[in-house]
Amino acid sequence: MNVLQSGIAKFISADVPTVNIDAPVQEAVDALKNSPYGAVYAVSADRKLAGVITSCDMIKLGTSDATRPKKVSELATTTKIVGIRDDAELWQLLKIMNGENSINKRLDRIPVVSADKKIVGVVDRRALRSALETVQVPLSGSMGL
Numbered sequence: 001m002n003v004l005q006s007g008i009a010k011f012i013s014a015d016v017p018t019v020n021i022d023a024p025v026q027e028a029v030d031a032l033k034n035s036p037y038g039a040v041y042a043v044s045a046d047r048k049l050a051g052v053i054t055s056c057d058m059i060k061l062g063t064s065d066a067t068r069p070k071k072v073s074e075l076a077t078t079t080k081i082v083g084i085r086d087d088a089e090l091w092q093l094l095k096i097m098n099g100e101n102s103i104n105k106r107l108d109r110i111p112v113v114s115a116d117k118k119i120v121g122v123v124d125r126r127a128l129r130s131a132l133e134t135v136q137v138p139l140s141g142s143m144g145l
Contacts, residue, residue: 004091011093011128012086012112012121018043021050021073025061028053028072037109037124042076047118049083049111051076083111086120097125 017035019028021042031040032055042051053076060069069075082101084093099106112121 004094005089008084008088008090008093008112008123009086011090011123011131013124013127014121016041016111016119016122018047018119019053019072020045021071021076023072025069025072025075028075029058029061032058037122039109041111041119041122042072042078043119049081049113049117049119051078052081052111053077081111082107083113084123086112086114093123093128097123097128 017031017037017040019031019040019042021044028040028042032038032053039052039054041049042053044050051073053072057075057077060075080103082096082103084096093110097107097110101107108125110123111119112123114120
């Protein structure tokens with residue numbers, strides 16, 4: 001089988017920083033400080049992906065007390081979240097990470113969700129590149145990193 005048609009399970013890091021969507025913003029700030037990805041994923045009580053907070057979102061915290069977000073749900077991006085299912089193939093992951101997605105942007109990391117939208121991990125571009133270096137994969141054209 002072609003490596004590009006293999007599953008993405010071996011590239012998923014289960015160590016994904018999450019915070020409850022209803023938590024105080026300070027929990028997201030603390031989680032982001034410890035996140036190796038520059039992002040924290042907001043989840044519902046049943047671990048379904050509900051949003052994402054990046055270090056860029058922290059700029060919103062510099063506003064006055066009256067307009068400063070108090071809850072994660074007020075700070076997180078909750079629409080147009082680009083993710084991938086845990087049963088996807090490598091070629092699909094590469095296409096999405098390289099900009100063939102709903103926001104038309106190259107992504108350095110992508111949350112991985114189960115069929116019922118629960119977050120199971122994250123794929124990071126650097127870790128993926130390192131893993132692919134140990135495998136004979138054609139990394140030219142639109143499929144490369």
